[in-house]
Amino acid sequence: MAPNLKPSALENAFVLKALTENVRLDNRSFSQMRNLDISFSSTEYGVVDVRLGRTRVIVRISAEVTQCRSDRPYDGLFLISTEISPMAAPTFEAGRKSEEELVISRIIEKSIRQSQALDTESLCILAGEKCWLVRADVHFLDHDGGLLDAGCMAVSAALLHYRRPEISIVGTGNKREVVVHPVTEKVPVPLSVLHVPVCVTFSFFNMKLADNDDEEMDTDAPDQTAVLVDASLQEELLRHGFMAVTANTNKEICQIYKAGQLVVEIETLLSCTEAAVAVAEKVTKLIKRRLKEDEATRNVDNIFEEARAENTRLVADEEAIREMDKE
Secondary structure, three states, rough: OOOOOOOOOOHHHHHHHHHHHHOOOOOOOOOOOOOOOEEEEOOOOOOOOOOOOOEEEEEEEEEEEEEEEEEEOOOOEEEEEEEOOOOOOOOEEEOOOHHHHHHHHHHHHHHHHOOEEOOOHEEEEOOOOOOOOOOOOEEEEEOOOOOOHHHHHHHHHHHHEEEEEOEEOOHHHHHHHEEEOOOOOOEEEEEEEEOOOEEEEEEEHHHHHOOOOOOHHOOOOHHEEEEOOOOHHHHHHHHOOOEEEEEEEOEEEEEEEEEEEOOOOOOHHHHHHHHHHHHHHHHHHHHHHHHHHHHHHHOOOHHHHHHHHHHHHHHHHHHHHHHHOOO
């Protein structure tokens, strides 16, 4: 059995008493996130290391050519796989998904794949025959709260950073073949990312019942609810409920997930969605700034720009072939 990390009654009373005085243990305000650091691999596209406070997530994007689904002949495939090992926290077991990990996996799936952040039609190579299978492997290395937020940010950043190999189509009719060119031959091309989803988790605390056990509390006290952004692990273990909101810079809400029995006023929920949009804008700006810095270190003497010109005609030919397939 995995050990129980539930804080003691003394820790519970101390943390919640501090919240009644508008104080968090790390001196952050209720609406302040921890320091966010995003770094990309210098040797491989699509590998990102995200650190949210002491929480750490690494995501790797990969792609391969595969068969199209019979019911989606004009779409490629996009899969997201999550893994939380005991190295992240002793509450997780190797080879066995906990309920918390299943919730995290579902919300990331809804936030990114089901919100159509990645244009899967652009992954189609030959209609009804060949397409790209893009896979995002999410590895949680350290757990200090905010796994969901860090994982969603990492996948979004990795998709923007990834470059798939360039391809060419050889032959005509039923004898067409897809040739995948290595990076040494042709410059890889970016994925078609339509928007950048960013998940923000809000933790709810019923301040009236700070000294009561969860089993005994009366949850009908929405007017005394404290809302914390980006809770640490200790705060997550003590919260009475939470809500995960995924938003983007278009001020669109991609998904909302609320858990816990605590009653929260609608005004509070609406303010949370507005705060999520503001956080999404800040995080997206940081991701794009890091991407520019990474590209600047790779694109010495503009060699990528010169090489991309060689791919222009090939891209036009591929688009013409797709239009013929649709007809």
